[in-house]
Amino acid sequence: MTHLIAIYFSYVYNENNNHLNMQKVMMMADKGLFLKIDPNFPLPINVQIKEQIKWLIGIGIVKPGEYLPPTNQLAEHLQLNRNTINWVYTQLRDEGIVLMQKGRGTQVAEDAKVEELKAKRMPMLTFIEKTIQEASEQGFDLEEVILSSFAFIQLSNNHLEKNNVQILFIECREHDYAFYRQEIEQLTGANVRTVFVEDLHAAHDVKEAIEQTDFIVTTLNHDEEVRELLAHCDKKILTIGATAEMPLMIDIAKMEPGSKVGFVCLGNKGGQWMSQRVQDAGISQIVSMPRGTSNHEKLLETLKEADRIYASPVVYDKVKELAPDKTMLYPLKLEKSSEALLKDLTNPKR
Template sequence: MEEKLLLQADAELTYSINTQLKEQLKWLIGMSRMVPGDMLPAAGDLADQLGINRNTVSLVYTQLKDEGIVSIQKGKGTQVLNGPRVEELIRKRKPMYELWERMVEEASENHLELRELAVAGMAFVQLFGNQASIKPTLLFIECKEHDHIFYRKEIARLSGATVQSFFLEQLPDSMAEFEKLLSQADAVVTTLNHSDQVHKLTGTRKTVLTIGATIDFSLLLEIAKLSSGSKVGFVCLGQKGGQWMAQRVKEAGVQHIEYSALGTNNPQALERFADGADKIYASSAVYDEVKSLAPDKTVHFPLILEKSSENLLKDFLKI
């Protein structure tokens, strides 16, 4: 490779020169700054450029060869390979790069010295790495007709927990599976729709966190502006989910439109309704599907977790 690599070797860092060099080369390959087929500089040339011993460079090249990242051929030099180890390196380093970009930006905002942060990071992994990677487990119990995908994502995002799902439609045939999941969970989460049923199922064996969702006020205003008698559909994964959506609108005082609750689990009924509908409001889980059926009539009906539910999930890790 003819282009001079912007590598650095700093004897004052607390990790070895060969580790510095190897990791910088892996970054260049992982970010496709060096691609399969590219030649690494000759060991002597790179050693002179960095002011280090040639044997150090040779050792790094050998380590990269042992990792399956480069090949070393006498008389030809050291070449980046086109193989699974390089593909894996690229797959891992790109999200790492995005993470480090954010960390560098935040470090700058907080006036933190980057090298100190990097060294402290290694010590952090040694001390707390295993502890930090152990996540609590929540068992989310819901029915298949509501937008359980929205709830599950929000539960994971706000609680930081690993989330397992169990659907009430699986009972009573899957009672053994339910008991297994319950035994593995640190707590249970359900929605207001099924709170009583889930409390009966779990008894006092696990803490049950009950959460609820609402809809954006601007969406209510939009629906309220529809002409009187407009034929409006509310669509979720199942009819019960559509009924929940319609009920939230009714409770807000919107009474002048004709409501229909539908689910994508009954595509024939949905297709029949779409032909004569004025508007169709679809939850996030089914929006793309409904949009393809009625592109000019379909509007996104996003759910928003209630603030009290957000706080409940955020506080879960503190319990």
């Protein structure tokens, strides 16, 4: 049953792999199945988990109507933050693969989306197994094959033309909302309007913006909050997530134990999110100092005390000017599944 894990992460089974002892394993005891993550693999951990679950469902090992492990249980077994598992389940829900019901858990859906997934993954299984075998026989490094394939696909994709789709993007003022908005615009070609969560709470007049939009997009940080505030709305709400690029994690992992690292965004919550992504990657030897630029005095204290500063794109120039010798960019990127969701909004037949 565990052969499907080898399909996507087969290189981690190499007994000579130096990263093997860093992997964490969760067993679905009732099925004898394992989910495996590797913080050194060049895909974000939450994407690793999500894609393995889709394989389990796609080839019929986890069946429609069955429940996935509770988020706290899966997070505990994988030694991850619960928000990471919530993100995975939320993305699966937005893709129509699972149903999330308070008090009952996360259940594999019995609908056309799951049948479509199975119809794609079953023939894909044979193809990928054959590809991995051929790559191994020719001496190709599987990780390099995966990365180079991604790059080739990106080179082959045509840019989307601007269209008349209207998207309402909802985020708070403390996160790098400019990054998300730019990504949404580039991937969808749609007209994007930003509304802040704080304005929804303050009951500002956003009724017109909601009525004129085709889709609402928010981030994992505010998924439940936005859905609750817009429970009366009949618009489709999608949740997207971002992560840091792998070279950044490698650089931070190489820092001396006890190093003080500042993570700076628009607000403290943004800085905390940046810091949490580092912890989720299994990096624990540093002292994290999340900070927002809204409190200038506290920011200056952090810049003085920290050994290194990572600033989000939206505040990088400002922080770099204040601490030019310490400041580095915290490069963000959308999760692959988030990219796919956004592309499907304006190009459903892709």
